[in-house]
Structure formats: C-alpha cells, structure tokens
Amino acid sequence: MLGRVNHIAIAVPDLAAAAASYRDTLGAAVSQPQALPEHGVTVVFVELPNTKVELLQPLGQNSPIAAFLEKNPSGGMHHICYEVEDILLARDRLIEAGARVLGDIKPKTGAHGKPVLFLHPKDFFGTLIELEQV
Numbered sequence: 001m002l003g004r005v006n007h008i009a010i011a012v013p014d015l016a017a018a019a020a021s022y023r024d025t026l027g028a029a030v031s032q033p034q035a036l037p038e039h040g041v042t043v044v045f046v047e048l049p050n051t052k053v054e055l056l057q058p059l060g061q062n063s064p065i066a067a068f069l070e071k072n073p074s075g076g077m078h079h080i081c082y083e084v085e086d087i088l089l090a091r092d093r094l095i096e097a098g099a100r101v102l103g104d105i106k107p108k109t110g111a112h113g114k115p116v117l118f119l120h121p122k123d124f125f126g127t128l129i130e131l132e133q134v
Contacts, residue, residue, distance in 0.1 A: 001090050003083035006112075006132050007045065007052040011068045012075040015042055015057035022046045022053070036111055041065050043111050054081075054111070079118070079128035087115045087133035099123045107133070 012018040015033060023030045029047040036043060040063035046053040056078055058066040068078060084090040087107050095101060100120035107115035110132055119129040 001084060001093065003085065003134065005051050006081040006083045006130075006134075007054045008080050009054040009056055009078040009130070010075060011056045011065050011072065011078040013057070013069055013073065015044060015055060018055045018057075018075070019044045019046075022055070028053075034111060035059055038108055039110075045111070079130050081116075081130035081132055083134040084131050085134065087117060087131055090131055091117055094119065 010018070019030045019033075022028045031045040031047070033042050033044050035041075037059060040059050041056045042059045043057075044055045046055065056065050058069065060066075065078070069075065091101055091105065091107075095105070100123055102118040102120055105117070107117050110116035110130075112132065115133045117131045119131070121128040
C-alpha cells in the first residue's frame with residue numbers, strides 16, 4: 001500500500017529563520033512560503049534528491065502546530081508523509097485494520113494540490129502519519 005516517503009515535516013517557531021538555515025547553512029533549495037489555511041499552517045519545502053523536508057509554522061491561533069510548539073518550543077519532527085496510489089482504498093483498508101483517520105475521514109487537499117489524510121499517532125508508535133495520493 002505505501003509508496004515512497006514524500007516528505008518529513010518539522011514544526012518550527014520561525015519559518016523564515018528555519019528556511020534560511022536550510023538554504024544558507026545546509027545549501028538546500030527551499031521553496032517560497034505557502035499558506036494553507038485549511039490545515040492551519042504556512043509551509044516551505046526543502047527539496048532534496050530523494051525526498052522533501054516540509055517546514056511548518058502555525059497559521060492562526062487554532063493551528064494544530066501551535067499546540068505542538070507549546071509542548072516543543074524549539075520545534076521538532078511533526079509527521080512523516082507516505083505516498084499511496086489510491087487514498088480512498090488506503091483509508092478503507094486502514095479503518096478495517098483498526099487504524100484511526102483524523103478529522104472527518106474525508107481527504108483534504110494538501111500543499112501539493114493532492115488528496116491527503118492523517119492517521120492517529122497512537123496507532124503508529126507515536127508518529128503522526130500523513131498519506132498523500134500520487
């Protein structure tokens with residue numbers, strides 16, 4: 001069911017500083033910031049030869065990233081995103097297997113313009129999982 005790792009997401013308290021660190025210190029290609037109001041975040045992507053790193057900053061006071069940063073003020077790994085060919089089939093198989101899909105279980109449009117879902121971290125050893133249809 002799972003394809004390749006699409007990205008690893010890191011929540012950061014200062015998106016501009018984090019992007020500059022990846023760009024200027026590590027020499028990585030970094031995208032322009034993109035606001036995703038439906039997800040309550042602003043993101044940039046660090047482009048790597050084999051995957052991406054998504055840097056997340058809260059957008060608005062109800063952002064789930066704000067709560068994460070309250071517990072982890074310096075930031076930290078937030079989730080890992082795996083690619084799937086058919087997100088609805090993957091969702092249904094996961095629910096049958098007992099996994100919990102967060103939200104209303106309907107895919108939302110992610111940063112890449114593709115359907116995404118999130119799976120409860122307690123079902124995957126403390127790691128929030130995002131699935132993205134490719």
